[in-house]
Amino acid sequence: MQGKTTTLSTGKFISKERWGFTNKLRNKLRLITEKNCKLAIDLVEQKIEDAYLELSRNNKEVTLFEVKNKLNGKTAKLGDLDILKLFKKHNDYFKKKYEAGERSKASLQKYNRAKDLLANFIKQKHGKTSYKISEIDNQFIYNLESYLKYESSFNYKVGISHNSVIKYFQCFKTICFYGIKRNLIATNPFLAYDEKLIIKEAIFLTKAELERIEEKKFSTDRLNRVKDIFLFSCYSGYAPIDVQNLTKENLIKDSGDSLWIKTNRAKTNIKSNVPVLPPVKRIIDKYSHLDENRLLPKISNQKVNEYLKEIADLCQINKKLTHYVARHTFATTVTLGNGVAIENVSSMMGHTTISMTQHYAKVMDSNVKNDMDKLKEKFV
Template sequence: MIKTFFYLKTDKQNNEGESPIYAKIELQGKKTTLSIGKYISKERWNFTNKLRNKLRLNTEKNCKSTIDLIERKIEDAYIELSQHNPDVTLVDIKNKLNGKTTKIGEIDIIELFKKHNDYFNKKYQTGERSKASLQKYNRAKDLLTNYIKVKHAKASFSITDIDNQFIYNLESYLKYESTFKSKVGISHNSVVKYFQCFKTVCHYGIKRNLIISNPFLTYDEKLVVKEAVFLTKDELERIETKQFSSERLNRVKDIFLFSCYTSYAPIDVKNLTKSNLIKDNTDSYWIKTNRAKTGIKSNVPVLPPVKRIIDKYVDSDSEKLLPMISNQKINEYLKEIADLCRIDKKLTHYVARHTFATTVTLGNGVSIENVSSMMGHTRITMTQHYAKVLDSNVKNDMDKLHQKFA
């Protein structure tokens, strides 16, 4: 809720030795100040308890009337603006008080990004969205800010001025000129994903009646689908049967195999606790949770290899289902595991997720609908990508056709 306080700015004085009265407005942890256009001496301000006591001088009564009027105007402006925009800011309120209300569509794209990201941060704080997604939107805002600064020599850019030239010059800048950690240029797929962020932010603005159209809809580049890297049955068995002399490698091996047999991504594995392990009426175990990235409900049956891994750590004092190891360390140790198991593939946590989709489930006849549900996919087309790479499925289907023709 909005709060307003009035104070005396004693570092400024008029010719009569009086100081101006200011209003301090607070909203959602942020503050701004506003002059009310009235002056009073410090002595009278303190003597009247900031004009709260009974007043006798007409000048002081006028000051008090102005304070009450300003306080009502601030409250009325907040109520009116918040009816149309739940993410109203102090800038919006000051513009409203000064008669500078922004017309729909004239809002600056960076200001809109800030509104969206503040809203998205609230969803992250309540566990509705992942930290990685929030970081992606903040990175997209920074990239757009840099482009506007470098190519247009501005700190802001009105959405109504964004045209096709702006959009495709932005794409070129991101692909070939943008720098991050000494690396020049961003890959095609990453650029497409950043443009998806731009579209989402504008869609947010449309739903809140801040803008009337989405200029980024003209960008129609698609992701280049790359072949998913996954482990074959033989490679998976090699890791399972390998015993390492180092305890750290054995722990990382367990976490990696857990992902291979459940499809849980790094952030999801990290968040799993013993309360996520559920036994149903048939004494079968399930891992039940919501995917951090999408918020989609995901229930995965516990296969025997997973149960053996869980039982290994069940007596630990931690409420976590598995040991806590950073993604950076896991990926570092997986390189050692790949070398020791003679696997010529770059192992990452995501290779484990791809292995679940291909070798563990689709390759063993699990329906694509059930695989999609367990992986927390929002669209079945996301799962179909894995089905396309399985030659074994093609061979099995063709063997059935071969028998019919025989």
């Protein structure tokens, strides 16, 4: 709340002259009216502190608006909003961002799915079609977790994995933050949920495996196209949705005559600018004849992953290849493995924090050995 201001009335009055004469009521006071004013101000200060402490127990970021509403008795009214109505407000807003090209279709689908899961839980476990945010407590939250993990169903599959549950709860938290920022609610009850993702080791290709795919010539055009799209991602770090959206307008030449691919990630709308490496340039040149404005042929992510299984078999790679393995390969083998600083890798991948990059980027043993060899020389 630093730097923010608002006003509250004590209901008391003092003239401008007496306010200045008493040094804003800091001097010793003799008049009853001035003593009453000082008492009223002290009382308001105490109420502000109490309101802030109470609100901060459930919310890390307390706004002046929340404190003022708490003092004016409006907080309870804000908390009466139905969580599913708030979800709809957010998702309608997010849909506009998707239609404007600022967010991905997959992210919109995730929020709609999260809303459906929450609605199913409320209906099945509470027999309701609505639920006030003010009534969401820890028991509700952890019963919801249990329901998602062991009882919810989708496409005939019962239960959701731990990491997927964590991501749905991130959606629930985001919805409430949306409401707080728009003065629709006062607190975020889902902050009580603090489970962590189980970080699995990212699958990536070694330099030898990457070269094996590059050197392999396939007998069908479909496999050769998917191979090129996959290698493009390996050497640029772009996710599947971003590769599909790249056009010739994204190809920029800087003042030093170097080529860059410049765009914003569809998932987060975060800037992701990557210099064009020689393998990427060769692939772009190969498809420069396309009638469309695209850099690469358009193939669905589902088909890409399906054909990558064939490519893995034909190249004798004993790993489950998906388009995202290419992104991991860029982070590890292509960049970190060749000494690129993790800060620069993070920027190219469109991450907002280094910790996000560390999830993708495995520090390779060869890097550790090289650094330790340099260190050994200092102790000879």
